[in-house]
Amino acid sequence: MKMNYTHILKLSVVVGFLSACSVSVEKKQINGEDMLVCHVEKVEKEEYTLNLSEWVTSFDVIPLETHDSCLIKDIGKIVLSENYIGIVDRDVYDHPVKLFDRQGQFITNVGQRGQGPEEYLDLSDAYLDEDRNCFYLIGFAGVDKILGYNLKGEFTKSIPLAFKSIDKPKFFIDGDTITCFSMPLANKSVIVFRQTLDGSVIDSVPATPNMYATNYDGEIFVTANASKYELFYTGVDTLFHYNRIHNKLNPAFTATFPHPTIHTYSELPACFVIWSMDIKNPYKQQLMVIDKKTQEARYVQLKNDLFGNIPVNFYRYDKGNIIFIYNSFELKEYIQKALENPGLEKELKERFIKLDQQLTGEENPILMIGKLKNEKGRVNQ
Template identity: 30%
Template sequence: MSKKKLYCVILLVCLLCCACGKKEGYNALSYQVTENDTLFICDAEQWGNSRQTKLSNWVTDFKCIQLENSDTALVKGWKVYITDNYIGVLDEQAFKLFNHQGKFLCNIGRTGQGPGEYKVLYGATLNEKFDKICLAPFYGKSLLEYNFRGEFLQSIDVSVIVKGQVRYQPDGSLLLTHLQFANSPTFQYLHVDTTGIKTYINDDSKLVSSIDEEGNFIGFNNEIWAGNNTSEFTYHIFETDTLY
């Protein structure tokens, strides 16, 4: 099992141990994503029952990593990105890189308005093979690329990015998706190949409302979440359904 899937699997195991049974006639409840990648899910209707399962049935390798707690390494854990040798931790205003022993390696970029700087972050992706890290803003016009030593490589200009989520493909190209508002549609997906050629793709089925019934702007209350725990670039959009 790849390390990218580890956190998702652990969460599912906890849910299974606490609450899930199995339907009559099913060995397991599952959803087939691709031929070689399966996500296991639980049926909420079965939460009244429980059954025991061994962690070893789900996970072949597990370890707890204590991240360095020096002043320069402190970060509010919001989103975590794991590769074979690195752990990237993102909060809205910082991206810090650690190794698998928890040692702090470097900051990736910094807050500001100059080259290689950002205001507020929302998504990230790491590619060890090509020595690249890409950061996506909460709102902005550019993706930012760095190497694993924290050195700024380039800015990839885009018309607009709203809560961007990014993913490196095996060939080193980039995929971007973000919130696309119905009242001002832009694009839903962007592919940037290794030569810098950009391909924009629209998908009206993913448009979200940015205005409520009273005409107030609520667009940024919506969230787009990519767990990066499948072989495909899967994501979910959560529309606002709560009063603040």
């Protein structure tokens, strides 16, 4: 099964393209597991349109409530649960963590900035556990605990970490188990560990010497979109799967580039995604999709066909969701341009007019959240 694209290609062109793709994407066996390597320099340069509806099963537009007590400066992290949205601002010094409902109504600030045992300074990650009525936060560097708050924003308890003084941690809570990933500085050799809620070690994966970081320049990105947990670590330029049963990190994807780029790898149920930016030309940003089954690699322009084909900007993931963030001034411009389209569907046009009237350009960000399809939800070409 292949991804749907707006280009209608003749059979001869398709055959030629597939021949090229067989060279641009290579499958390797690493410790008995499949790993894909995309040779970006060999991928066809033409850019194709990819509809957002290929990736998601549902789509919500959520303007976040705006007033003095819930202003957002710059979103650093978004976490979701069934009924809540958590926002971690990059500037937690003046903008504490905030909790909204899934309609965008502000509920409360969560905790406060400070150096006390119930407070935080810089944050690396957050997790909403609605079943336990908990909002968990974790610090950025030298971390030895997770801070727990209730959904009223009140501190409840700290969870001790099994390994101390970890850096840039990312974590998930599944039942009574915490899975924590961290960037391994040279003297801190664990890259992932699992523990109980009381801090007892279940298991851990030591970092190999090539993973050791000497400073904080690298990043780790952890998602749960396709496998249980996917880890992209810039220090070794590889996306891994964490196998909880065998307690192993298995390399799943990497790429080669013709020249230096800033890039990230992410994984969806049906494909790997490369976002890249030219170091010499930061305005040149590209998106590439690598289909897992066909091993086709294509540059794509992602189009939001679920919301009037407005441009798609930077996105994040959380718990199998893809999240787009728009500032209100930007979205208002996109909506006004879309309203010039005489072929705009009546229902969507009415929705755009209403939203355009609501937006002044000075509101909190507007979120667009799509639920990612699982592998069985792939769209046939």
